[in-house]
Amino acid sequence: MSSALSASQIREAFLQFFEGRGHRRVASSSLVPQNDPTLLFTNAGMVQFKDVFTGREKRDYSRATTSQKCVRAGGKHNDLDNVGYTARHHTFFEMLGNFSFGDYFKADAIAYGWEFVTKTLGIDTARLAVTVFNGEGGIPWDEEAYELWAKQGVPRERIYKLGLKDNFWAMGDTGPCGPCSEIHYHQGDDIPCAEVAAGRACQGVACDCDRWLEIWNLVFMQFERKEKDAPLIPLPKPSIDTGAGLERVASVVQGKRSNYDTDLFQDILSRVSELVGKPYTQEDGASMRVVADHARAAAFLIADGVQPSNEGRGYVLRRIMRRAIRHGSLLGLDELFFFKVVDRVIELMGDAYSELRESRTFLLEVCKFEEESFRKTLNRGLKLIDEEVARMKSAGETQLKGDKVWDLHSTYGFPWDLTEIILRERGFGTDVEGFNQKKKEEAERGEDSTLNKDKAVGAVYHQLLERLGTTEFLGYEGLGHEGEGSVRAILKGGAEVAEAHAGDEVELVLDRTPFYGESGGQTGDTGRVVGHGGKAVAQVSDAQRPVPGLVVHHTKVTEGSFKVGDMVQASVDGERRSSIRANHSATHLLHRALKLVLGEHVKQAGSVVAADYLRFDFSHFSPMTPEQQEQVEDLVNGWVRENTEAQTRIMSLDEAKKSGAVAMFGEKYGETVRVVTVHPQTTELCGGTHVRRSGDIGLFKIVSESGVASGVRRINAVTGLGALQYVRETERELKKASELMKTTPKDLVKRVEATQKRVKELERKVEEVTVKAQTGSSKDLLEQARDINGIKVLATRMDPADPNVFRGLADQLRDRIKSGVVLIGGEKDGKAVLMVAATQDVVKRGINAGALLRELAKEVNGRGGGKPDLAQGGGEDPSRIPAAFDKLYELVKGTNLA
Structure with missing residues (x-):
């Protein structure tokens, strides 16, 4: 065994080994699984191939090898609490894997695994053992795997038979599964074992001690479980899914007993x-x-x-x-x-x-x-x-x-x-x-979001794609508004039907279409489908792409009827498509402008491209200043005025990345990609529709900029006629406001500032009068104070509530009460407002206004807090203010005073 191999060398050796045996090297997929609501994170190498194993997805290769990024820190696969305290647990790890999609099966998988471990890595065979499934739960034992390992030269006494828990693999409660076989490495008998300490024999590979370390799991994919606890269904073709944790393999190759020592x-x-x-x-x-x-x-x-x-x-x-x-x-x-x-x-x-x-x-x-x-x-x-x-x-x-x-x-x-x-x-x-x-x-109550709002794609769409193939998109060339196609399938209520009649709401699948199915943030096209010489008409309200390559038209048949096999004329709403194109191209220009103005750290975090607006989410940690927004607008509109011709090139994904093309957030790319250059400043991978020249965008205007999450900002913007309409509406509102303030738009700000100043002066005078009025009756209020544990406690109500008035009154009452606690409550705009004040001597004895307020606010279905001597809060239920008063007396009574 070579101790010179680094983890990077092991990773590359693994990928090259399987490339040399007809496997396609496939890049690691994202840690965020696409279209899989059953998983929080990608937690195994086979996740990106799940639909390939079930037969729902076809690829142009039947063998693959990967080094997959994995995270196990939530849901079923959660190692978080053990990380740092064991030699093997990690939140992030790399899983080396080789896969067969109906190609080779157990014999080759076992031979490949044994050859790589013993020959390529040079691990001593005397320190290796393997396991096979012993048969359990009505599933027969894996005698075939047992004999294949023996054929490789593994001594039969080191081929262990284990049950469902150890040697039957499933990614989750549903999905592909099957018996598995593991390769284990003997680290040494000097490692402590609880069984030996108790006077019993170590259980070998089945023991919970660390004397034996699993380094590779070979899963023989034979079944699929459609629903939790449902019977197993044989897969269309038996397949192979293997996983070797790079961290563990590196520890063995490098002679370490902890992954952290590699x-x-x-x-x-x-x-x-x-x-x-x-x-x-x-x-x-x-x-x-x-x-x-x-x-x-x-x-x-x-x-x-x-x-x-x-x-x-x-x-x-x-x-x-x-x-x-x-x-x-x-x-x-x-x-x-x-x-x-x-x-x-x-x-x-x-x-x-x-x-x-x-x-x-x-x-x-x-x-x-x-x-x-x-x-x-x-x-x-x-x-x-x-x-x-x-x-x-x-x-x-x-x-x-x-x-x-x-x-x-x-x-x-x-x-x-x-x-x-x-x-x-x-x-x-x-x-x-x-x-x-x-x-x-x-x-x-709906106040806590579930971890994953993704929706699983219906099996019917996968079946259609497998049977019919991909939909040819006609919308890239010329205007791309019209095209002829054949009806390949009709769906009604999620099930296939042979025909659709007037009044039916159905989904039409054509072999060729000019309709863009929603993806990459670009909304789907609308329009109509016409057949039988104009006698059959279906209005298209949306076009979707439920699985890559398949476009589904959401329609309502308004005239005549459609049958599978009909030739039809599909027409996109051209004006709407033009607006979408302009907005989509504008997002590319906006992305580049943001990088130039804010910095290269800006990264797209989501987008929506509709006909009437565009929305662009991006990484940035502070609100944009008005000056920065203007700089972005100036850059984009400058590129628009240059009216450069947009270019589209088709190239391999590797070529595109080497050319500097930027990948867009959330997109899943194939081996061949479209590279769009709207302006020489911006080149991005994109499958959407775009303007022919940057000048077609017309005008770009930012409508709003806001925060949507920690470190994520959002821009809403409009282009073309939409931008012109926005500017006109803004002008109209400005003129109306100016007329109300009896001034001109130019002097409106000065007039508003003067008015605000006057309003504040009047509010201050009203507060002073109110506080004086309340203070005058404070003697009566003080008589209502209760004596609890030697502390005066006063709870009083004042409507309508005004926090500024409350604060002045609280100070007055606290001064007059000398030693004690004051609670003022009231209602404002249908909500409860609470304020607690405590004198310094009772604070020193253990009374905390902030702590009291937090508890009192719960009574009115709210929250609050503050300092030990003054705190403020409120809630949604003002009818519970009396309950908050009662709670105050209870809390003070239960406080252990110094």
């Missing part, structure tokens, strides 16, 4: 060690390992378009990043550090995964922004946890209630699992069940 991690750990200022050791290096692992996961997830957020995939990324930052803090890293570790990941892996280098600036900005945000959250959350710990100690409680954990999570952005860790460190437990119940209640 060259995949050592350089990253050295960077962490350098930042911390002390060496990395196995004994105290758990936090360093967490940082190193999570830096890899964060880099790849962000590069694949995932943004830190409070829901779905974004929340998992946020948990990963914040867990790393928390461990960095435990190591004494008080300054921003995580982006520096991620930068080392980019240096190490950018050659193998070019998306890391291409997104470097953006990656680092995301990491900086998230760490800055979390450090504020961390400080605030720790302070709140300190308050709760003090309260639990005085109350004799042993765990934090679930609603408190939820409040920290939902209100303050503090991850619940981090709350659990910190409390555990301080000797307290967490009411996880109560937290989950609260989370479930919030989800039922």
Whole structure:
């Protein structure tokens, strides 16, 4: 066995080995699975080939090999809590794989696997063992695999038979599956084993100890499970799916017992060690390992378009990043550090995964922004946890209630699992069940998004594509508004029918069409389909592309009838198509202009190209200034006025990338791509329709710029006649406003400023009068104060509520009450407003206005907070204000005073 091979060399050796045996080298797919609602992240090499295995998708090769990016940090496959504390668990890892789609089967797969491991990598056969499926759950044992391994020279005593748990592979509750066979490597009998310690024999490859390490899993795809717990269905053709974790293979080849000791991690750990200022050791290096692992996961997830957020995939990324930052803090890293570790990941892996280098600036900005945000959250959350710990100690409680954990999570952005860790460190437990119940209640109210809103594509479309082939698109040439085609299929209610009659709403599939099916952000075309010499008419309300290559026309038959096989004339709404073209080409120009004005870190994060507007989401961490928006508009309109001829070239994906063409967000590209150059400034991969000359865009105008997520901004814009209409409407509104203010548009701003100043003066005078009026009756109010535990507590109502008046009145009452707590409540615009004030002496005794307000706000279905002596909040239910008053008395009564 060679110890000189680096992980990069092993990866390349694997891919070359299978390329030499007729396999197509296929690039890793995104960590965000496309069209698969069953998965949070790509977690195995076969994910991108799932539909190929089931026969729903056809490719021009029957053998493939990949090095697939994988993440297991959520859902069924979740290793997050173990990362850093074991030698093998990771959030991100690379899976080497070779695949056969109905080509070779067990004999070749086993022969290839054994040859690569023993010959190419040179691993000692004396330290290898294999496993096969022993038969269970009504599925026969894999005698064929057993004999094939023996044929390779594996001693029969080292061919182990294991059950469903170990040797039957399934990606999830549904999907392709089958018996599998594993290759294991013996690390040594000196590794501790619980069985041996208990006086029993080690169970070998079936044991939970680390003496034997699985390095390769060969899955023999024979079945598919359509629904959870449904019977297994044989696949059309038996196939092969293998997976060898690069991290594990590298540890064996390099003679290491921990993945973290391989060259995949050592350089990253050295960077962490350098930042911390002390060496990395196995004994105290758990936090360093967490940082190193999570830096890899964060880099790849962000590069694949995932943004830190409070829901779905974004929340998992946020948990990963914040867990790393928390461990960095435990190591004494008080300054921003995580982006520096991620930068080392980019240096190490950018050659193998070019998306890391291409997104470097953006990656680092995301990491900086998230760490800055979390450090504020961390400080605030720790302070709140300190308050709760003090309260639990005085109350004799042993765990934090679930609603408190939820409040920290939902209100303050503090991850619940981090709350659990910190409390555990301080000797307290967490009411996880109560937290989950609260989370479930919030989800039922619609306030918590599910992790994945993707919709699975109906099997009928896959079947149509397989039977009919792809739809030829006629819309690129000339105007591309009309074309003749044949009706190949009609769908009604999701099922195929032979014909459609007037009044029917159906989906038509043609062999050729000028209609663009919605994809890449560009909306689908509308128009009509005519047959039988004009006697049959169907109005097309939308065109969709449910699976790549298949265009489906959503129609309503208004005249006559259509049958499968009819020749028809398809006509796109030309004026609408022209507007869409202009908006689509404008997005390309806008993308480039944003990079020039804001920086090369700008990256598309989504788009919508409609007939009446365009929407463009992009990576950036601060609102654009008016000056920056004007600069972008000037650049785009300058390119429009140059009226350059747009060019489209067809080339291979590799050629396109080498030419500098920019790939658009969310697009799935084939081996051959369209490269569109609307203007020499911008060249992008795009399958949409575009203008013939940049001047066809006419005019470009930004309507709005806003934030949609952490680090993601959104521009809405219009072009052509839409831009002209927008400008005219704005002018009309400006003239109306000027007339109301009795001035000219030119002097409108000055008049508004003067009016605002006058309004503020009048509001201040009204507040003064109101406070004086209330203060005059404050003696009566003070008589209503209750004495609780020696503290005066006053709760009073004032409508309509005005926070400014409340503040003045609270100060007055607090001064007069001398020692105590004041709560003022009232209703404004159908919502409750609450304010709590406490005198300094009771604050010192343990009364906290901010803590009281947080609890009181829950009574009115709201939230709030503030300082120990003054806090403000509110809620949706003003009818519950009396309940908040009662709650105040209860809380003060239950407080343990110093």
